[in-house]
Amino acid sequence: MILSPYIQQLTTSEATAEVAAHLAPTLKAGDVLLLNGAVGAGKTFFARHLIQSVLIEKEDVPSPTFTLVQTYETVIGPIWHTDLYRIQSLGEIEELGLIEAFEEAVCLVEWPDRLGPLRPEAALELWFSEGQNENERVLKTAWQDSLWDARMQQWKS
Numbered sequence: 001m002i003l004s005p006y007i008q009q010l011t012t013s014e015a016t017a018e019v020a021a022h023l024a025p026t027l028k029a030g031d032v033l034l035l036n037g038a039v040g041a042g043k044t045f046f047a048r049h050l051i052q053s054v055l056i057e058k059e060d061v062p063s064p065t066f067t068l069v070q071t072y073e074t075v076i077g078p079i080w081h082t083d084l085y086r087i088q089s090l091g092e093i094e095e096l097g098l099i100e101a102f103e104e105a106v107c108l109v110e111w112p113d114r115l116g117p118l119r120p121e122a123a124l125e126l127w128f129s130e131g132q133n134e135n136e137r138v139l140k141t142a143w144q145d146s147l148w149d150a151r152m153q154q155w156k157s
Contacts, residue, residue, distance in 0.1 A: 005141070005142045006140070006141040006142070007138065007140045008138070008139045008140075009131065009136070009138060010131070010136065010137040010138070011131070011133070011135075011136050012135050012136070013045070013135045016045060016046055016049070016135075016137055016139075017049040019139065020046045020047070020049040020050035020053065021049055021050065021053035022155060023050060023155050024050045024051075024053045024054045025053075025054065025076065026155055027106045028076060028077065029077045029078070029103075029104055029105055029106060030102070030103055030104070030105075031106050031107070031124065032102050032106075032107045032109065032120045032123040032124070033106075033107070033108050033109065033124050033126060034109050034112035034115075034119070034123045034124070034125045034126065035047060035108060035109060035110045035126050035128065036112060036113070036125065036126065036127045036128065037127060037128030037129060038129070038130075040130070041128035041129055041130060042128040042130075042137045042139075043126075044083075046126070046128065047061075047081050047108045048061040050108065051072050051074065051079055051081060051108075054075050054076050054079070055072060055073075055074055055075075056074060056075060059072075061081070064081050064082055064083040064110075065085060066086075068084075068086070068087070068096060069098070070082075074106075076106060077105065077106060078101075078104070078105040079106045079107075079108065080098070080101045080105045080106070080108070081108045082096065082107065082108070082109050082110065083111060084109065084110065084111040084112065084114035084115070085110065085111045085114075087111075087114045090115075090118060093114065094118075099118060102120050121144065121145065122143075122144075122147060123145075124141065124142075124143050124148055125141065125143065126139060126141050127139070127140040127141075
Protein backbone atom coordinates (compact mmCIF):
# COMPACT_ATOMS: atom_id res chain seq x y z
CA MET A 1 0.00 0.00 0.00
CA ILE A 2 1.40 3.38 -1.00
CA LEU A 3 0.41 6.16 1.37
CA SER A 4 0.90 9.89 1.14
CA PRO A 5 1.02 10.98 4.79
CA TYR A 6 0.24 14.37 6.25
CA ILE A 7 0.68 15.05 10.00
CA GLN A 8 -0.82 17.98 11.89
CA GLN A 9 -0.32 19.07 15.50
CA LEU A 10 -3.66 20.45 16.72
CA THR A 11 -2.90 22.31 19.94
CA THR A 12 -6.48 23.24 20.90
CA SER A 13 -10.04 22.01 20.45
CA GLU A 14 -10.65 25.07 18.30
CA ALA A 15 -7.79 24.08 16.01
CA THR A 16 -9.31 20.63 15.56
CA ALA A 17 -12.72 22.16 14.77
CA GLU A 18 -11.15 24.55 12.23
CA VAL A 19 -9.26 21.76 10.46
CA ALA A 20 -12.48 19.74 10.18
CA ALA A 21 -14.44 22.72 8.84
CA HIS A 22 -11.68 23.49 6.33
CA LEU A 23 -11.76 19.91 4.97
CA ALA A 24 -15.56 19.77 4.58
CA PRO A 25 -15.96 21.88 1.40
CA THR A 26 -13.39 19.74 -0.43
CA LEU A 27 -15.59 16.64 -0.02
CA LYS A 28 -18.17 15.23 -2.43
CA ALA A 29 -20.49 12.25 -2.80
CA GLY A 30 -18.50 9.03 -2.88
CA ASP A 31 -15.80 10.26 -0.50
CA VAL A 32 -15.15 8.04 2.51
CA LEU A 33 -13.21 9.21 5.56
CA LEU A 34 -12.01 6.46 7.89
CA LEU A 35 -11.62 7.90 11.40
CA ASN A 36 -9.18 5.87 13.49
CA GLY A 37 -8.08 6.31 17.10
CA ALA A 38 -8.69 5.21 20.65
CA VAL A 39 -11.79 6.12 22.63
CA GLY A 40 -11.57 9.84 23.39
CA ALA A 41 -8.98 10.57 20.69
CA GLY A 42 -11.23 13.08 18.89
CA LYS A 43 -12.93 11.14 16.09
CA THR A 44 -16.48 12.21 16.95
CA PHE A 45 -15.42 15.77 17.80
CA PHE A 46 -13.79 16.10 14.37
CA ALA A 47 -16.80 14.56 12.57
CA ARG A 48 -19.25 16.78 14.48
CA HIS A 49 -17.46 19.98 13.46
CA LEU A 50 -17.01 18.85 9.88
CA ILE A 51 -20.75 18.12 9.60
CA GLN A 52 -21.86 21.29 11.40
CA SER A 53 -19.78 23.43 9.04
CA VAL A 54 -21.82 22.31 6.00
CA LEU A 55 -25.33 21.74 7.41
CA ILE A 56 -28.15 23.36 5.49
CA GLU A 57 -30.02 23.99 8.75
CA LYS A 58 -28.24 24.00 12.10
CA GLU A 59 -28.93 20.92 14.21
CA ASP A 60 -27.35 18.84 16.93
CA VAL A 61 -24.78 16.29 15.73
CA PRO A 62 -24.73 13.50 18.30
CA SER A 63 -22.37 10.56 18.37
CA PRO A 64 -23.75 7.62 16.37
CA THR A 65 -22.47 5.14 18.96
CA PHE A 66 -25.93 3.78 19.77
CA THR A 67 -27.82 4.59 16.56
CA LEU A 68 -24.89 3.28 14.46
CA VAL A 69 -25.68 5.78 11.67
CA GLN A 70 -26.74 9.42 11.57
CA THR A 71 -27.50 11.09 8.23
CA TYR A 72 -27.44 14.78 7.40
CA GLU A 73 -28.46 16.97 4.46
CA THR A 74 -25.67 19.43 3.79
CA VAL A 75 -24.55 21.92 1.17
CA ILE A 76 -22.07 19.30 -0.13
CA GLY A 77 -24.76 16.59 -0.33
CA PRO A 78 -25.77 13.84 2.09
CA ILE A 79 -23.35 12.89 4.86
CA TRP A 80 -23.49 9.57 6.67
CA HIS A 81 -21.74 9.49 10.06
CA THR A 82 -21.37 5.97 11.37
CA ASP A 83 -19.79 4.33 14.39
CA LEU A 84 -18.99 0.65 13.86
CA TYR A 85 -17.68 -0.01 17.38
CA ARG A 86 -20.62 -2.29 18.29
CA ILE A 87 -20.75 -4.06 14.91
CA GLN A 88 -20.13 -7.80 15.14
CA SER A 89 -20.26 -8.92 11.49
CA LEU A 90 -19.90 -7.76 7.92
CA GLY A 91 -23.57 -8.64 7.43
CA GLU A 92 -24.54 -5.95 9.92
CA ILE A 93 -22.57 -3.38 7.93
CA GLU A 94 -24.33 -4.44 4.74
CA GLU A 95 -27.73 -4.22 6.49
CA LEU A 96 -27.02 -0.60 7.43
CA GLY A 97 -26.80 0.26 3.72
CA LEU A 98 -23.30 1.56 4.20
CA ILE A 99 -21.90 -0.02 1.04
CA GLU A 100 -24.41 1.89 -1.10
CA ALA A 101 -23.75 5.06 0.90
CA PHE A 102 -20.04 4.78 0.03
CA GLU A 103 -21.06 5.60 -3.56
CA GLU A 104 -23.87 8.09 -2.93
CA ALA A 105 -22.81 10.18 0.08
CA VAL A 106 -19.87 11.53 2.00
CA CYS A 107 -19.25 8.87 4.66
CA LEU A 108 -17.46 9.41 7.96
CA VAL A 109 -16.69 6.01 9.50
CA GLU A 110 -15.53 5.63 13.10
CA TRP A 111 -13.89 2.29 14.00
CA PRO A 112 -13.24 1.43 10.33
CA ASP A 113 -11.25 -1.68 11.26
CA ARG A 114 -14.68 -3.39 11.47
CA LEU A 115 -15.07 -2.95 7.69
CA GLY A 116 -12.53 -5.65 6.88
CA PRO A 117 -12.71 -6.41 3.16
CA LEU A 118 -15.52 -3.84 2.71
CA ARG A 119 -13.04 -0.99 3.27
CA PRO A 120 -13.05 1.29 0.21
CA GLU A 121 -9.56 1.49 -1.30
CA ALA A 122 -10.00 5.14 -2.28
CA ALA A 123 -10.80 6.20 1.29
CA LEU A 124 -9.01 8.97 3.14
CA GLU A 125 -7.55 7.60 6.39
CA LEU A 126 -7.36 9.82 9.47
CA TRP A 127 -5.64 8.68 12.69
CA PHE A 128 -6.27 10.69 15.85
CA SER A 129 -4.11 10.47 18.94
CA GLU A 130 -3.84 12.52 22.09
CA GLY A 131 -1.13 15.13 22.34
CA GLN A 132 0.83 16.26 25.39
CA ASN A 133 -1.92 18.57 26.70
CA GLU A 134 -5.58 17.84 27.46
CA ASN A 135 -7.06 19.30 24.25
CA GLU A 136 -4.07 18.69 21.99
CA ARG A 137 -4.40 16.12 19.22
CA VAL A 138 -2.10 14.71 16.59
CA LEU A 139 -3.84 14.05 13.30
CA LYS A 140 -2.17 11.84 10.71
CA THR A 141 -3.87 11.70 7.33
CA ALA A 142 -2.98 9.23 4.59
CA TRP A 143 -4.35 8.12 1.25
CA GLN A 144 -3.39 5.80 -1.55
CA ASP A 145 -5.67 7.12 -4.31
CA SER A 146 -4.34 10.11 -6.24
CA LEU A 147 -7.81 11.69 -6.20
CA TRP A 148 -6.85 13.04 -2.75
CA ASP A 149 -3.56 14.66 -3.82
CA ALA A 150 -4.94 18.02 -4.97
CA ARG A 151 -7.56 18.13 -2.23
CA MET A 152 -4.98 17.55 0.48
CA GLN A 153 -2.89 20.39 -0.96
CA GLN A 154 -5.99 22.61 -0.80
CA TRP A 155 -6.69 21.44 2.77
CA LYS A 156 -3.14 22.23 3.91
CA SER A 157 -3.26 25.80 2.56
